[in-house]
Amino acid sequence: MSRQRKIALVGNPNAGKSALFNALTGARQKIANYPGVTVERKAGRMVLPSGEPVEMTDLPGSYSLDPTSPDEAVTAKVIRGEFAGESAPDALIVVLDASNLEQHLVFAQEVIALGKPTVVALNMVDLAERDGLVLDPAALEQSLGVKVVPTVAVRRRGLAELTEAVASAELREPVGRINDLSLVERRVAAHAMADAAIISESRQHRLHSQLDKVLLHPWAGPIILFALLFVVFQAVFAWATPFVDALEDGVGLLSQAVVAALPEGLGRDLITEGVLAGVGSVVVFLPQIVILFFFILAMEASGYMARAAFLMDRMMAGVGLSGRSFIPLLSSFACAIPGIMATRSITDPRDRLTTILIAPLMTCSARLPVYAVIIAAFIPQQTVGWGVGLQGLVLFALYVAGILGAMIVALVLRRSLTKGAASGFIMEMPKYQLPNLKDLLIGLWQRAWVFLRRAGTIIFMVTVVLWLLLSFPRAGEGESQVDVSIAGRLAGGLAVVVEPIGFNRDMALALIPAMAAREVAVSSLATTYAVAASDEDEEAQAMALGDQLKARWTLPMALAFLAWFVFAPQCMSTIAVTRRETNGWKWPIFMLAYLFALAYIAAGATYWAAVAAGL
Numbered sequence: 001m002s003r004q005r006k007i008a009l010v011g012n013p014n015a016g017k018s019a020l021f022n023a024l025t026g027a028r029q030k031i032a033n034y035p036g037v038t039v040e041r042k043a044g045r046m047v048l049p050s051g052e053p054v055e056m057t058d059l060p061g062s063y064s065l066d067p068t069s070p071d072e073a074v075t076a077k078v079i080r081g082e083f084a085g086e087s088a089p090d091a092l093i094v095v096l097d098a099s100n101l102e103q104h105l106v107f108a109q110e111v112i113a114l115g116k117p118t119v120v121a122l123n124m125v126d127l128a129e130r131d132g133l134v135l136d137p138a139a140l141e142q143s144l145g146v147k148v149v150p151t152v153a154v155r156r157r158g159l160a161e162l163t164e165a166v167a168s169a170e171l172r173e174p175v176g177r178i179n180d181l182s183l184v185e186r187r188v189a190a191h192a193m194a195d196a197a198i199i200s201e202s203r204q205h206r207l208h209s210q211l212d213k214v215l216l217h218p219w220a221g222p223i224i225l226f227a228l229l230f231v232v233f234q235a236v237f238a239w240a241t242p243f244v245d246a247l248e249d250g251v252g253l254l255s256q257a258v259v260a261a262l263p264e265g266l267g268r269d270l271i272t273e274g275v276l277a278g279v280g281s282v283v284v285f286l287p288q289i290v291i292l293f294f295f296i297l298a299m300e301a302s303g304y305m306a307r308a309a310f311l312m313d314r315m316m317a318g319v320g321l322s323g324r325s326f327i328p329l330l331s332s333f334a335c336a337i338p339g340i341m342a343t344r345s346i347t348d349p350r351d352r353l354t355t356i357l358i359a360p361l362m363t364c365s366a367r368l369p370v371y372a373v374i375i376a377a378f379i380p381q382q383t384v385g386w387g388v389g390l391q392g393l394v395l396f397a398l399y400v401a402g403i404l405g406a407m408i409v410a411l412v413l414r415r416s417l418t419k420g421a422a423s424g425f426i427m428e429m430p431k432y433q434l435p436n437l438k439d440l441l442i443g444l445w446q447r448a449w450v451f452l453r454r455a456g457t458i459i460f461m462v463t464v465v466l467w468l469l470l471s472f473p474r475a476g477e478g479e480s481q482v483d484v485s486i487a488g489r490l491a492g493g494l495a496v497v498v499e500p501i502g503f504n505r506d507m508a509l510a511l512i513p514a515m516a517a518r519e520v521a522v523s524s525l526a527t528t529y530a531v532a533a534s535d536e537d538e539e540a541q542a543m544a545l546g547d548q549l550k551a552r553w554t555l556p557m558a559l560a561f562l563a564w565f566v567f568a569p570q571c572m573s574t575i576a577v578t579r580r581e582t583n584g585w586k587w588p589i590f591m592l593a594y595l596f597a598l599a600y601i602a603a604g605a606t607y608w609a610a611v612a613a614g615l
C-alpha cells in the first residue's frame with residue numbers, strides 16, 4: 001500500500017481555513033508544534049469520496065511565500081516540501097474570503113503558480129451575499145486555471161463538492177518561476193480577476209469600494225487623514241471652550257459658597273485650595289476629553305480607523321516598524337498602559353520592544369489638561385487665516401511633536417539597540433458603517449467616567465497630600481506660606497536642576513506629584529497658587545488658574561513646560577507596566593532615562609529659542 005496522501009489548507013489569515021479544517025476532519029485532529037518553532041501544527045484525518053483516507057493539514061495564515069514571520073516561514077516551507085521531517089503536501093486547498101477577494105487573490109496566485117494539484121475554496125460567500133456581492137466561481141476558475149468551489153465553512157455548505165474536487169485535482173505545469181511575477185503584477189492581476197468575477201454588486205457595496213479608492217489612495221489618503229486629525233484638534237478647543245468656561249465658573253461659585261458657609265480655618269482651606277482649586281482644575285477639562293474621544297470612537301466605529309492604520313503602514317515601515325505597531329500606538333493616545341499591553345500582538349520581539357519604548361511618546365489623554373490649561377492661558381484666542389484657530393494649531397503641533405519624536409526614536413533604536421528587519425503587514429478592512437449613536441454614547445460615557453474616577457481617586461489623593469505639604473509648617477508673619485512649607489523647600493532643591501531650562505520653583509514643584517498622573521501637574525499648580533494667593537490680597541485669591549499662570553510665568557517658560565510634557569515619562573504606571581511586559585528593570589530604566597533626557601533637552605531648547613526670539 002502506498003503512503004497516505006496529504007492535503008494542506010493555505011490562505012490569508014482569517015480566510016476560514018481552521019473553520020474548513022474542523023468541518024472536514026471533525027474530531028479526528030492532532031495538535032502539536034512544528035519542531036524548533038512555536039508554531040502550531042494541526043493535522044487531521046479525512047476520507048475522500050473514493051474511500052481513500054488522507055491527512056489534512058491546517059497551515060498558519062500567510063500573505064506570501066516570501067515569509068516575514070515565523071508562521072509564514074512554516075507555511076512557505078511546508079508547501080514547498082522544504083520542512084525537515086515533513087513530506088510535501090500532495091494537494092492544496094487555497095481558501096479565499098469572498099468579500100476580500102482582491103486581497104486574497106494576491107497570495108492565491110503565488111500558491112497556484114507552484115503547479116501542485118490545487119482547488120480553491122471560495123469561502124464566506126454567505127457574508128459576501130449579505131453585503132450585496134454575488135460572485136461567479138466559473139469566471140474565477142477561468143482566470144486562475146483551477147477548480148473553484150463556493151463554500152460556507154461554518155454552515156458546512158459546499159464541503160462535498162470541495163472534497164470531490166480535491167480528489168480529482170491534477171498536477172499542472174508550474175507557471176514559470178514565482179519570482180517572475182512581481183507583487184505589483186500580482187496585485188494588478190488580482191484586481192482584474194476580482195472585478196471579472198463579480199456578477200452583481202449592490203449600490204452600497206460599490207459605494208464602499210469607491211470610498212476606499214479615495215480614502216486609501218496613495219497620496220490623497222494621507223492628506224485626508226491629516227486634514228481630519230487637524231479638524232479634530234481644532235474642534236477640541238473651539239467646541240469645548242464654552243463648556244470649560246461654564247465648568248470653571250461653576251467651580252468658582254462652589255468655592256465662594258464654601259467660603260461663605262464655613263468658618264475660616266485649615267478645613268476650609270483644604271476644601272477650597274486642595275479639593276476645589278486642585279481637583280476642580282482638572283475636572284473642568286472633561287469637555288475636551290469627551291470631544292477628543294468622540295472623534296476617536298467615531299473613526300473606529302465607522303471602519304475608518306483600520307484604513308488609517310493601512311495608510312500609516314508605509315510610514316511606519318520607513319522607520320523600521322510594521323503596521324502591527326499602529327493599533328498599540330493608537331491606543332496609547334488614550335493611555336500608554338493599554339497601548340503597551342496591546343503590543344503582545346506583535347510577533348517580532350524587537351518590533352515589539354521598539355513599540356513599547358516609544359508608546360509613551362504618543363500624547364495620552366492625561367496630557368490634554370496640561371496642554372489645555374497652558375495653551376488657554378498663553379496662546380491668544382485668534383485665528384491665523386482661513387478660520388484656523390491658533391490654540392488648536394498649537395495643540396495639533398504638540399501631538400505631532402510627540403509622533404515625530406516617536407518616529408525618530410524608533411529609527412534610531414531600530415539601527416542600534418533593537419536592530420533587525422521590519423516585518424510586512426497587510427490588514428483586513430472592516431466594513432464601512434454609520435456609527436451607532438447608542439454605542440458611541442456608551443463609549444463616551446465610559447471614557448468620561450475613567451477620567452472622573454481618576455480625578456476622584458489618584459488626583460484627589462495626590463493633590464490633598466501636596467496641599468498638606470504646602471500648608472505645613474505654617475508660615476509666620478510676613479513669610480510666604482509656599483516658601484516655608486515642606487513642599488516648597490523640596491521643590492527649591494529640584495529647582496536648581498530645572499533652572500537652566502527656564503523652570504521656576506512652582507513648575508519644579510508640579511513635576512514631582514505629576515509622576516503619579518500627569519493631570520496632577522495642573523492640580524498641583526492650582527493648589528500651589530491657591531495657597532500662595534491666600535497670603536496675598538483678595539484679588540489674587542479670586543484669580544482663575546489661567547490668570548495666575550499669566551501673572552507668574554513668562555511665555556518662554558510656558559512653552560518650555562509644554563515641550564517638557566511632550567516627552568517626559570511622567571507616569572509611574574507606564575514604567576511599571578513596561579517592567580512587567582519586558583520582564584525586568586533594564587528597559588523601563590532605559591525608557592525613563594531617555595525620555596527625561598529628551599524632555600530636558602526639548603524644554604531647554606524651547607525656552608532659550610523663545611527667549612532669543614524675544615517672546
Ligand SMILES: Nc1nc2c(ncn2[C@@H]2O[C@H](COP(=O)(O)OP(=O)(O)OP(=O)(O)O)[C@@H](O)[C@H]2O)c(=O)[nH]1
Binds near residue numbers: 013015020123152
Ligand atoms: N459567516 C461565515 N463565517 C466564517 C466562514 N468561515 C469562517 N468563518 C469565520 O471566520 C472567522 C475566521 O475563521 P478561521 O477559520 O479562524 O480563519 P483562519 O483562516 O483559520 O485564520 P488564521 O488561523 O488566523 O489564519 C471565524 O470566526 C469563523 O467562524 C464562512 O464561510 N462564513
Ligand SMILES: [Mg+2]
Binds near residue numbers: 061
Ligand atoms: Mg486558523
